[in-house]
Amino acid sequence: SNESHAYRARILHFVDNPLNAGDQAWQYFEDGILWVENGYIRSVGHAVDQLMTLPTYVSIDNYSDHLIIPGFIDTHIHYPQIEMIGAYGEQLLTWLNNYTFPTESQFGDSAYAARISSVFTDELLRNGTTTALVFGTVHPASVNAFFSEAQQRGLRMIAGKVMMDRNAPEEICDTPETGYHHSKRLIERWHGVDRLQYAITPRFAPTSSYEQLEKIAYLFKQYQGLYMHTHLSENTNEVAWALQLFPEATRYLDIYDNYGLLTPRSVFAHGVHLCDEECRRLAETGSSIAHCPTSNLFLGSGLINLNQLFQHGVSVGLGTDIGGGTSFSMFKTMDEAYKIQQLRGATLDPFQALYMATLGGAKALDLDTRIGSFRLNNEADFVILDLQATPLLKFRTPYCKSLRDLLFVLNTLGDDRVVKRTYSLGRCVHNRDGATHL
Numbered sequence: 001s002n003e004s005h006a007y008r009a010r011i012l013h014f015v016d017n018p019l020n021a022g023d024q025a026w027q028y029f030e031d032g033i034l035w036v037e038n039g040y041i042r043s044v045g046h047a048v049d050q051l052m053t054l055p056t057y058v059s060i061d062n063y064s065d066h067l068i069i070p071g072f073i074d075t076h077i078h079y080p081q082i083e084m085i086g087a088y089g090e091q092l093l094t095w096l097n098n099y100t101f102p103t104e105s106q107f108g109d110s111a112y113a114a115r116i117s118s119v120f121t122d123e124l125l126r127n128g129t130t131t132a133l134v135f136g137t138v139h140p141a142s143v144n145a146f147f148s149e150a151q152q153r154g155l156r157m158i159a160g161k162v163m164m165d166r167n168a169p170e171e172i173c174d175t176p177e178t179g180y181h182h183s184k185r186l187i188e189r190w191h192g193v194d195r196l197q198y199a200i201t202p203r204f205a206p207t208s209s210y211e212q213l214e215k216i217a218y219l220f221k222q223y224q225g226l227y228m229h230t231h232l233s234e235n236t237n238e239v240a241w242a243l244q245l246f247p248e249a250t251r252y253l254d255i256y257d258n259y260g261l262l263t264p265r266s267v268f269a270h271g272v273h274l275c276d277e278e279c280r281r282l283a284e285t286g287s288s289i290a291h292c293p294t295s296n297l298f299l300g301s302g303l304i305n306l307n308q309l310f311q312h313g314v315s316v317g318l319g320t321d322i323g324g325g326t327s328f329s330m331f332k333t334m335d336e337a338y339k340i341q342q343l344r345g346a347t348l349d350p351f352q353a354l355y356m357a358t359l360g361g362a363k364a365l366d367l368d369t370r371i372g373s374f375r376l377n378n379e380a381d382f383v384i385l386d387l388q389a390t391p392l393l394k395f396r397t398p399y400c401k402s403l404r405d406l407l408f409v410l411n412t413l414g415d416d417r418v419v420k421r422t423y424s425l426g427r428c429v430h431n432r433d434g435a436t437h438l
């Protein structure tokens, strides 16, 4: 399309990690204009400056008392688990066996997978999430359904078929051979098509044999730009089990490291129980952790030491981990992330939290040159947030004395109601108050 549009509002985005750059890490325009052309960012700045340079053919939408930020990035989520969100009161391993595996066994049915993909994608956009790294199930049909849905809506998404060949019910296991061939076929169909990318997705070490990990290592090297997406060190019983299954590994991360699976395109969900040496290896290889606070609390997995990861320079994004996690909202996710650090006697700065939910997530996905901030020529994925969305926010925000206060309050009290509109590549893909412009 050949379209040029500008949005006038408060605008905030990150250009760097606040841990490194302090208050130089973000740009904030109290009265700003974001100019979008043909789906890409043309410029961002103070309205007074922008108004002098904007061509007269550009129309401007005014959103006073709204805040525009880049679309949220969810670095770990399971689309097939939306139908089991919010129940069962178990910890990881029994939760998987009793609820997760039976739920996932339905996704060989393409029509079913298509229906869930549609509901799932609606929910992401309604919450302002424009990119996610997504687990399918073992069935190739699950991934075809999700990518078709994302493609139709023009979204930037990364997904993959689960690979697991042991310690799970037979009907949802593949084999080293079928897992390899099915993944390969999906890569050739989807990887790099439009805005879609493929992630090789072993469920976690305990459900893959040595033979499968060998095939995974081989496949990972065969194509350019693939992702590696799995779980790591979520729960102490899981850690003990993984080390029992792989006696040659000293630490959980070694299992993946031994197969060359640590790269800048490797994303490990959780990492709640990591030692310094594992943090050092993650940082050294440019691998990322997807921190999933609502899941860690709901499944009782533990309280992650974010400062340990930060001190080692590990890249950390935020994930909802639906259905272990309990909310699609990155606001809820930031809120719970903060509370986890409080329980550790640490803290989480609201700027750092929002960084992880946007540019930090993009960096975790090695996409920080395309999304996560309003750099020139970045893809125009952004959200318009309504700072007056709820009675409590309306009451509370006038008492905020600084941008930090405002963000803190938004992170703590915000939810899906705050997301007024969501844009993907410059197109409105969710409108809270009306019909979606598709």
Ligand code: GUN
Residues within 6 Å of the ligand: 078, 092, 096, 100, 203, 204, 231, 234, 295, 321, 324
């Ligand atoms: N570890 C292995 N599989 C899963 C899963 O589906 N969810 C979570 N939270 N952890 C896992």
Ligand code: FE
Residues within 6 Å of the ligand: 076, 077, 078, 231, 269, 321, 324
């Ligand atoms: Fe998960």
